Amino acid sequence: MIAAVAAALALVVTGIAWQRIDSLRSSLASIGGLGLGGGEDGAVDILLVGTDSRTDAHGNPLSQRELDALRAGEEVANNTDTIIMIRVPNDGRSATALSIPRDTYVDVPGIGMSKINAAYGATKETTRLELVESGSDAAEAETESTKAGREALIESVGDLTGVTVDHYAEVGLLGFVLLTDAVGGVEVCLNAPVDEPLSGARFDAGQQTLEGPDALSFVRQRHGLPRGDLDRIVRQQVFMASLAQKVLSAKTLSNPSKLNQLTAAVQRSVVLDSDWDIMDLATQLQGLAGGDVTFSTIPVEDINAMTDYGESVVQVDPDEVRDFVAGLVGRTSDDRAPDDDRTTSATPVPDIEPSTVTVDVTNAGDVAGLASVVSAELSSEGYVEGEVGNYTGSAVSSSTVYGADEESDETRAVAAALGGLDTATDPTLPEGTVRVVLAGDYSGPGTSTFAGSESTTTSSSSGLTPADGTATPAPAAPPIDAGSEGPRCVN
Structure with a gap:
């Protein structure tokens, strides 16, 4: 979903008439003041977040019909259940999407050790209450607290990966459905049949094409899977690979109706930081092919770790994560x-x-x-x-x-x-x-600002124990790409 958002943005911009660019720019939801970088390290690092918001990108509540179609209920939620860092070299020759499990145990600014998906929601709610108690009206408190939540998530991801976030994009549940339907559904493949009521996932084994709500149930299911959220991430990655492949295909490029649907989907569902010019993204990605888009997951020490107060979390070694990210998204000649x-x-x-x-x-x-x-x-x-x-x-x-x-x-x-x-x-x-x-620009080992130094490295192992007595590690698996023939079969 998330990587395909970037591909969809590029496709929409390059596919529509130039006179409509300004209209698209003006209709996109945007936020500013997030303290982002500028790609000086030879690539643009994009934090792309999937939320379970029950509003569209402009804050408008979803209709009852839309909520029913999403099978997600009506409760107020601010969870960031999909967190992906995308690395795009300045020459646009590739895109690497790195998934971060939502339960990864990290140091969240202002909160302390917590699941990374709490960085946004918990910070937002804490800030909102503080603002309301200090006399701010509800609208101002909502705006400022949402910004604070995004900033906390950006900082948490940057600290974990050792990468400076250059741009931020956010898409809600509705956006996922709209993007999937705009391309006429996405092919997936299951190793075994599924019937899981909590997510609404009811599918046969084998290859099949999923649209809207069914596609959402496919990527949201985590109960009943051998590795829980880790298997859900694999599902999301194979789905995104198929979606990106379809978005980048000639059939989509040459179909005005699909382009119009993609444009409408992006306008209603995507939030971008205000310093991000979509024309820059389109220029970078215009030559991107499916095989150039890959999906990976950070290495995990224990998928079933337990805190000393009984909360189940995903344990990682920050140094190992940073080493993996450095090897995965190494600097390019554009530096x-x-x-x-x-x-x-x-x-x-x-x-x-x-x-x-x-x-x-x-x-x-x-x-x-x-x-x-x-x-x-x-x-x-x-x-x-x-x-x-x-x-x-x-x-x-x-x-x-x-x-x-x-x-x-x-x-x-x-x-x-x-x-x-x-x-x-x-x-x-x-x-x-x-x-x-x-030279004066040096910030590597031996400096206090180095991501791997003792002053900035936070060990997530403190106070954690394996839930079943033995840790269940999940080393980084070979990447999934969007150029393969047919979808990869998964659990």
Whole structure:
């Protein structure tokens, strides 16, 4: 659903007449002041959130007919049951969607350790009550508390993944149904028949096409599945892969009626941050093919962990999550300046023996003693300490790892170990030796702002125990892509 929203936006913008662009822009719901980034790391990181809101994107209550079709009841809810980070390199050549389980146990700003899906709703309600008690009217309290909830979720996701969120998009239950129906339904495949009353999921085994409410029941079911929410995420991913594939297909591109339906669906159901120009997104994604869209899930230490007060949560290791994200969405060549002939580190990280590499570290920035600290960090990883001191060359603005060959495994491994620095060739260096130049932009290991440092790393294991006595881990599985023939069969 969520990745397809981005694809649908791009498709709508590129498919409609240019004179209608301004109309589409003006009709989209937007929010501002979320403290977002700007893609300076070579890619745009989009936090895409699926909520169980009973209103449309503009805050209008859904009709009784729509609520009945959603099979979701009428209770007031602010849960963010689908949380996905999408990484789109600045050249738009791919899109990687990373799912975060809703019960992931994280440090939520202002709340403490909690399930990540509570960041939005709990923060919103706490803020709303505070505003009402201080004299704010209901409308103002609703607006400001919703913003606070979104900000808390953005910060929680950023802290967990080590990635700065550049843009924010939100879609409710109605939007999911409208987008699915706009493309004429989506194909799915089940390993076994399903009859689960809580979600309304009643399906035969095998391949089938689902529309609107049935599609919503398919991706919402978690009871009766072997791994609960983790299996639900897999369902969501295979569904999104099929939906994205259909949205990007020539049949949709060439069908004016489907384009009109997609336009209407996006207008009514999608909320974007106000600094996000949809034309930029369309330009980035216009060459995207199904096989370029992949879906993954963060690694999990225990899917059935229990807090000391009896709440069931999903336990993760923040360091492992950040390492996984860094390897999954490594920096691209767009990170460097247009006149810079250096290349950046690539992923996956090369598998080398650190003890075979000598690392010289020089400090070209203003932080006293940084070279020594960084050298010590590398030594702790097994690298051989080389020369350490201040940089004496011409002024530099970007931290760089130099090697005899910028593409060598040694050069790339050290660059990755320092948070994904640029690499460059220095033919005067012998093989097996690399030189690190630390500029004012350095924020990797050895700095207080590094995502993996003790000052910012929050362990989610404190106070958690396996619910059944033995942890049930869920390592990151191979990614699912939107270019395969036919849907993947799942539980």
